Amino acid sequence: MTEDIVRRLGYMTLGTRLKRIGERLQAQTQTLISERESPEAGSVNSPVLAALWRNGPLSIGELTQAIGQSQPGITRMVGKLKARGLAEIGPDPVDRRISKVSLTEAGKDLVRRLEEGAWQTVEAAVTDACEGLSGSLLDQLGQLEDRLAARPLPKRVRVRVKAR
Amino acid sequence: MTEDIVRRLGYMTLGTRLKRIGERLQAQTQTLISERESPEAGSVNSPVLAALWRNGPLSIGELTQAIGQSQPGITRMVGKLKARGLAEIGPDPVDRRISKVSLTEAGKDLVRRLEEGAWQTVEAAVTDACEGLSGSLLDQLGQLEDRLAARPLPKRVRVRVKAR
DNA sequence: GACTTTAATATAACAAGTTATATAACTTCA
DNA sequence: TGAAGTTATATAACTTGTTATATTAAAGTC
Structure with a gap:
């Protein structure tokens, strides 16, 4: 297993690193949204x-x-x-x-559905992934990458009982 | 001035946010490298x-x-x-x-020059931009964005006296 | 030892960002 | 009031990332 050089180089490759994590988060978020709402x-x-x-x-x-x-x-x-x-x-x-x-009206309808559903789910999952991160920026990014690899966003969704 | 919605939405748009900062860092880093080494x-x-x-x-x-x-x-x-x-x-x-x-030999030569020059400069500039960031991931990202806007990497380069 | 499966890379098509530049509408001012 | 400058958006070309698939070589299996 070859060492992760982007992580290793630290601040020198911070831009690459942030983009990398961002793309992963977006991809996982997309999965999450597609599962519960129109793609x-x-x-x-x-x-x-x-x-x-x-x-x-x-x-x-x-x-x-x-x-x-x-x-x-x-x-x-x-x-x-x-x-x-x-x-x-x-x-x-x-x-x-x-x-x-x-x-448009269709756009507003979509946002209403997203606000009630997918967006809340995403926020909860990302919050879960970031909960308790600590230390310097590099430290927190390392922890976040590890967590997303161990348990990606779609696995961090908790079924919520809808209030009625 | 319209509010920065990506920042405002916090964890929900963390992926977008990380990509955004990453791209800015890469662009500024590119400027820095181009100034002192071949593009x-x-x-x-x-x-x-x-x-x-x-x-x-x-x-x-x-x-x-x-x-x-x-x-x-x-x-x-x-x-x-x-x-x-x-x-x-x-x-x-x-x-x-x-x-x-x-x-290739040309590649090795380039890396040697980068290690002595541009890469060190980049690392120092990014380290400077990240120095003393504190708080949660979102907090630190906010501070970093503010700092990069106020003083981008190329302005964070200190002239170093070469040991001889 | 041919046949199937697996593994490594290449290629194609797409997505989402960028910079540079063109176009069109507004503003300024002599 | 019309020429020159400024502003807002659109368009073109490029970069860098992705997924899906094709190709080729190796490894198993009967």
Whole structure:
């Protein structure tokens, strides 16, 4: 078994390491969401959906700030949401340079379902995986990687009794 | 200024968040390396170069383990290193399914320069950015993001007096 | 020793991010 | 008020990651 050099090199490869853990988390989250909701509710789109849900219609530029990603990336994501019938795009009536993005009824329905179900599940599973991590950033990342390898997110879901 | 929803959502979007910070770190690291070494020594390739440097020739499979990334990704990275004259690939004489990857002389020279220069600089800059982070994982990530925004890695390089 | 299974790598197609640049609409100011 | 500058978004091209599958070599098995 060859040694994990990215972990070994520590701060020198922190960027690579963070991306690596992030991709694993996203992949596991995607599995989790797909199991309980339509796969179109991808883990990658969730922040965009959540931003529109919480703030109402936003321009591409506002979404760029809300998500913290490059503008062309946001433009493409929004295009996909539109293609799936979850969002609408139209020019701002006052300043026609601005593209205003809003959720369709289907999009709002989806978010409602996600809020009640998959999103809560994801948050609980990730919280579980991160519970009690301690020490420096590198320490905590190491612990988190070990935990995700030992028990990935889908195995960290507890069946909840729905209040009635 | 629209609120940073990825930060706000906390554990639910931890994957997205880790990827985001990782990409920023890699981009800043790339700037740093390009400034003091040939741009072919990209931040993404560094782990592969380091693994080969420390362990000697490795198979694609061993590199996959060392880097913790998918096999096709490693195959492509290695292909690029080969195209740049930094690595060689050849079949293992005993088991001809195995592709053994090794550094060329040019590759070894590059690593020697990186070890003396750019890699140390990167490690020092990232260490500086992470110094004294405290609290939970989310806390530390928040602090790190703030610091990288306020003073990115290239501004965290201290000029060192070379011992002679 | 041919036949099947397993293992290692390569290839293809896709996903999601980036930078650089083009386009179109608004603003400024002489 | 029209030329020049600025801003918002779209588009193009690239990078780096992924999964699924094809290919080839080795290992078992009867």
